[in-house]
Each structure stands twice: as structure tokens, then as C-alpha cells.
Amino acid sequence: MNIGNLIKIAISSLFRNKMRTALTMLGIVIGIASVIAMVSIGQASTQSVKGELSSMGSNMIMVMPSRQHRGGVDMGMSTSKSLTNKDLKMLKENTRYVAAVSPNVSTSKQLIYGNNNHSSSISGVDPSYIDIRKLELKEGVMFTDEDVKRYNKVCVIGKTVVDKLFTNGENPIGKTIRLGSIPMTVIGVLESKGQNGMGNDQDDIVLAPYTTIQKRFLGITYFNMLFASATSEEESELAATEITYILRSNHGIKSGDVDDFEIRTQEELVSTMSSITRMLTVLLAAIASISLVVGGIGIMNIMYVTVTERTKEIGLRMAIGAHNRDIKLQFLCESVILSLIGGIIGIILGLIISYAVSRLMKLPYVVSEMAILISFIVCALTGIFFGWYPAKKAANMDPISALRYE
Numbered sequence: 001m002n003i004g005n006l007i008k009i010a011i012s013s014l015f016r017n018k019m020r021t022a023l024t025m026l027g028i029v030i031g032i033a034s035v036i037a038m039v040s041i042g043q044a045s046t047q048s049v050k051g052e053l054s055s056m057g058s059n060m061i062m063v064m065p066s067r068q069h070r071g072g073v074d075m076g077m078s079t080s081k082s083l084t085n086k087d088l089k090m091l092k093e094n095t096r097y098v099a100a101v102s103p104n105v106s107t108s109k110q111l112i113y114g115n116n117n118h119s120s121s122i123s124g125v126d127p128s129y130i131d132i133r134k135l136e137l138k139e140g141v142m143f144t145d146e147d148v149k150r151y152n153k154v155c156v157i158g159k160t161v162v163d164k165l166f167t168n169g170e171n172p173i174g175k176t177i178r179l180g181s182i183p184m185t186v187i188g189v190l191e192s193k194g195q196n197g198m199g200n201d202q203d204d205i206v207l208a209p210y211t212t213i214q215k216r217f218l219g220i221t222y223f224n225m226l227f228a229s230a231t232s233e234e235e236s237e238l239a240a241t242e243i244t245y246i247l248r249s250n251h252g253i254k255s256g257d258v259d260d261f262e263i264r265t266q267e268e269l270v271s272t273m274s275s276i277t278r279m280l281t282v283l284l285a286a287i288a289s290i291s292l293v294v295g296g297i298g299i300m301n302i303m304y305v306t307v308t309e310r311t312k313e314i315g316l317r318m319a320i321g322a323h324n325r326d327i328k329l330q331f332l333c334e335s336v337i338l339s340l341i342g343g344i345i346g347i348i349l350g351l352i353i354s355y356a357v358s359r360l361m362k363l364p365y366v367v368s369e370m371a372i373l374i375s376f377i378v379c380a381l382t383g384i385f386f387g388w389y390p391a392k393k394a395a396n397m398d399p400i401s402a403l404r405y406e
Helices: 004-017 018-055 085-093 144-150 159-165 210-218 235-248 267-311 311-319 322-358 371-397 399-404
Strands: 060-065 067-070 074-075 098-113 118-125 139-142 153-158 176-179 181-189 207-211 225-230 263-264
Touching: 004 018, 004 267, 018 267, 018 322, 018 371, 060 159, 060 235, 074 085, 085 098, 085 225, 085 235, 098 210, 098 235, 118 210, 153 176, 159 181, 159 207, 181 207, 207 210, 225 235, 225 322, 235 263, 267 322, 267 371, 311 322, 322 371
Parallel strands: 118 207, 153 181
Antiparallel strands: 060 225, 060 263, 067 074, 098 118, 098 176, 098 225, 139 181, 153 207, 176 181
16 A cells, blocks of 8 residues: 555544544644743743843953851852952053953942932942943933042933933933932933843943942942953953953962952853753753653554554455555554644644744744754654554454454
8 A cells, every 4th residue: 555545544534533633633732832832932032141141241251259258157249348449450451351341339229309219229330331331321421530530429320210210201411319318410311221131120220430439328448349341252261361360469369279259251141041041941841842742642542542443444454455564554644644733733833822922021033943843753753653552453453353343
């Protein structure tokens, strides 16, 4: 019997029991749709995280003080005073692969303008900070090195701060707002960046000269963090090595001793986040694959029922000359077609679900051709694997007993 006749007989048999065929395919449809959707959403999340981190500056380097331990108690990084003005000066003057360096000192205050108030984070930085972080000014100007030297009370604010304080549509440039009890003049407004992948509002921020925050708000001389940018993305590791050497020398750290600071490059962050999202994608896809097994068991169960129902038909085919191989191929063909149709529907449904979720979560829409190809192959293998034993049972029937079956 040729393949064309086998396919015709298989399709005819499946369409004779439309409802049973549809319910049998449901497990495969759900399994494939789940896998396709999970893989697509996972890849979209990875792409989104990479894009967000890259938008912060693909050649950005972060220097943080190491976690402090006292009496066996982890005191965190906030108690460390290892990053100082001497470090900042040395990094600005004695590096080849570092394009710019900005300190960062942070605090949170209640912002007040007229009758409006809003709690926000305040970052004390250098004028080069917006270039390092790839921030842009919507209007106004960035404060200058002169503002830093004079501890001037000026600031640049994000869109969320504008929306919360200037509710009547006033132009914030030149207006005075209070950060706690200290008046600050708004000289610039940042372009909106929206929420990041963690759900944090990147526009809810106030930038001010780091010296102003150190002297007028915190009363400290050290930095919470240093932000730097390498001369190029390719030279990020060289810049990180250069920073490490200078800081170890400044801090008098001997060879073999542990650093009192930590350095993170943007490339490391991208790699780490990508690894996490990939692992979650694989985990979710593996969980979704369980429904494929359930769908395969459903196919096996229905094929057993089909073989029993068509015992007389099998006996008749054998009586008129059909070989065992023909009977086996006939039922295997039905099983594979059942699985493939379910797989095709599942792929389409999975793409629709991933598109809907991507639009809802504002993620890029990613179609994984490899996941579709693998799903299609898995469907065929599922049909063969779970249809093999029922087909073998049908092929091994005794034709005399089959013809007498009631």
C-alpha cells in the first residue's frame, strides 16, 4: 500500500470521529502552544533586558565598595567609606581606557513645590553622569563643574517629578523646589525613559552636584558608588583592569589581599541577566512540555480504542492480502497525522498568545524559528512513539479471530 493511500485512509478515519479527534489533539495543542509561547516570551524578555542595559551605556562600568563585616555581621555596602575624592581624581587623571568618571551619592527626600509634594530619590553626580548613563535633556541645561566646586543648589529632574510637582503645567525651568528643607533651583528636565525591566520608574529622579549632596544633605566626604565609561565597548575589560590597579594602589592593598571594592561592567550585567532569563525560559518550557507527554498518552489511549473498534476491519484487510506492515503503517500514519495537526494548531495558537503577551507587557515580539521547527519534529516523534504500540497490536492480530470479533 502506498503512502498516499495510507494518508487518505487515515484522514478519512479521523474525520469520521471529529469530536474524539479534536479532544485527542487538545493535549498536543496545549503543549505545543505553551512551549512556543514560553520560549518566545522568554527570548523577548532577554532581548528587552539587553536593550535596557545597553541603553544605560554598553561601555558603562560601576565601582562599588565591598560589603563590610563587623563581628561576623554583614553591614552591607552603605557603611563603607572606601571610595574617596582621591580615587576620583586619580581615575580622571591617570587612565587611558576610561573616557569619563562620575561619583554618586544618594539619598531620598520629600520634594515640595507649592502645595504639591512627592518622595523621590536624589543622586549627587558629576556633569559627565548623563553621558555615562546615556541620559538626554529635554529642556534646560546640565549643571557645570563650577556648580560642583561651589556646592550650588541646582538640580535636574525627571518627568515623573515634573508631573507630581508641577500639576498646573508650569515650566519647571527656573523654579525653586525644596528637597526636604533645602531650596534647589531646577535648571533642566530629563527626557523620559519609562520603567525598566524590574518595574522601577527611571524618571522618578533628581540629579544634583555631588558636592551639594555631600555637604548640604549627608555631611559625608566619601562616595556610595563610582560610574565610569570606557573609551569603547571593546575596551571595557581593559578599563576595568585599569580602574582595579589604580584603586588597589590608592587603598594600599597588597598582592593577594582582598579588594575593598567591586567592579561590574555592563557586559557582565548583560551576560548575567541573559543567563537568568535563559534559565527561566528553559525551566518554563520544560514545565510546559509536560502537557505534551499528557497529550501523547491521550493519543495512545485513543489509538487503543480505535484498534479495538476496527478489529473486524483489520481482519478483513488481512484476509484480502494486507500485510502486517501495512496495518502497522496505517495506524502509525493516523497517529502521526493526529499529532501533526494538533502541533500545527498549537504553533499558531502559541504565536498568537506570545504576540498578545508581548503587546500587553510592552516587550519586543520575538518568533523563535528553532522552537517552531523543534515543536514540529517533536509532534511527529510523539505520534510515532505513542502510536507505535497500538499499531503493533493491530498488526499482530490473528485475522481469523479479528473476523470473528463482535
